Amino acid sequence: MSALRKMLNLPEKKPKGGEEGKAAPESGHDTEPDEHAAQRTARAAVGWAEEEESSSRSFARRAGRVVIWCVIGLAAFTGVRTWVFPAKTPPPVSQSDPQAEARKDDVPTEQAQQVAARFARSYMNLNSADRDARAKELEGDLAKGIDPKLGWDGSGMQLVAQTIPGAVTQTKPHRARVSVDVRVSVTTTKSGRQQTTSGWRALEVPVAQVGDRVVVTGEPALVGMPTAVSYNAPAGADADSTLSVATRDVVKDFLNAWADGSQDQASAPGADIQPLGSGLSLDSLDSWVADVGSGERRTGTAVVRWALAGAQLQQTYQITLTKVSAGGASRWQVDAVTAKTA
Template sequence: MAPPRRPGGQQPGQPVQGHPQPGQQPAPSEQRHGAVPGQRTPERLRQRSPHGAHAAPGPVREPLEPGQTPWATEPESSFSTWARRFFRGLVVAVLLLAAISGIRSWISPNRTPDTVVGSQTSFPLDEARAIATRYAISYLTWDEANPDARPAQVGLDLAAGLDGRTGWNGRGKQVAVIAYPGEVKVDSGGVAAVVDVRVRVQQYYLKGRVMTPGTFAWQRLSVPVARTAARVVASGPPTFVPDSRAPLPENMPGPGAPDDVLTAATKEDAKAFFGAYAESDNKVSAVTAPGSTIRSLNGAVKFGELKDWQVYTGNDDERRATAAVTWKGVGDTTLDQTYTLTLRRTVATDGAQRWQVAAVG
């Protein structure tokens, strides 16, 4: 086995460069730099291997040519090249798609066709209520002495091609006095709907040969309507629906905790307010909080009595109150009503404080 090569290709038995042999004079360059015999000059020291003094030395780097880079390139694998190109193409495709979509939305934004109604908000609710109200009045008004009047009135709102005489046998007399529309329920297609209408009618009774007016009654109808390209029309005869009472919900908001001290302190002021509230705007403005405008009943009724008055707890500047008031009508007629009011604390120039009505309802 051949002995290991020494660094620099030095052969055994050859003198080490930089170390003079016995009887040999130092080189002139060593004398000029003050080199000490037996020591290496700093210019010729080499970095020691990090693997220890006895590790085999690595290959000696060749000197770089002018313009040569101090690193070497390695060939890239085919998979890395494919992955890099794929992701680069994916990013470019996404950017192009976003740009094309944005430009298309600028030039031609999405529009819902005029003939398609997709939701209740696009249905003409106000027009539907108006048509259903007039149609309900025409439908519930008839007179056997003038049988042609009803079909003419019904035909104002009924869709063309439908018979306006349907539903009445041509006998008797009734007059629909007034009607109030309510909820409009639109079907999923957005073309048809039903309108809830309450109608007050007066029925007539035959006494002998004379039609005599009877009592007034409220009737509730469900009126079908449809939306056409021109307008809303009644799409068929209405149907009667019950108008029953319903209890209050369990989660009704409460008035709050009563403030008995403030209730007692403001009771006389409340009487003065309702007395002025019944008479005129000038009188009521004198007892309301500064900056508030409350219109009076202008003599329609007279103040009878304050049956109940309650102020509730709150902040130091504004409170909520309720009042049960008895109004006097014509003759011996009285009517009890309950009001909700807002009280506001006011301070006079002399420092006196009082609570005045700032709003009714």
């Protein structure tokens, strides 16, 4: 306690009255050895002896007082400051998405495809007997100041049957080009007889975003159509010859019912198979192969020849069979029909 009092610059504690010559315990009690009593008497006679403080201890004591008062003052200041000026919650840190930042100047894909497909239809429709109709349609999607003829000399005849918008390639901020596939029909006359041919054309349409609109900024360009590529189909499943023979008539009866629109009667309970529509009949079931497997649900491949529009059209299906039990008997029925995927 003496060291702490010195650090806080407090006066030394004085002995209480009567303590200097405190009497020895009364007789009848245990007494201390003579040498202990002598030592206590000597200390009482001397009293509080002052010890001269060294300069290093004096400096340490003063420095300690300064540190303690600084800590007390700092605690008091910060406490009062937080009462008057409470700490503000920092705003949430927003994490930016680099890809989103890069896309913010992109032309909207869906809007660009819609505008480009509509424009391509009007652009590829050519009718020398009504030139103004084409120009009026094109003006609705063209930027102002562009000639709506767009390089057409005003002759010829071509009709558009269908347009399919494709990829939107962003070229510059708020600018892009859109690929559009166009199905056109061209009528020509040879030896006094008219002949119509149809085919696909590929078109690229330049567009730009102006405010909340997408407009065509110039002449489109005809480009090449994609060509065929090689594809190695994976090996098919092994055939279950026994099940193939046992279920061939089941599959054929279902196909006839499907063409007639009565597929619900020939399919398994709960099957959801939509009708094919009128004008179609089964010419033949060219092949039916059930895949190797187990259980009460099996798949197989059917090669079917349909008769429609005075022609025959061969198609390949994947057919799913399920075993249905009733009255102690069971049989296979068609549960699903989809296109065969390699």
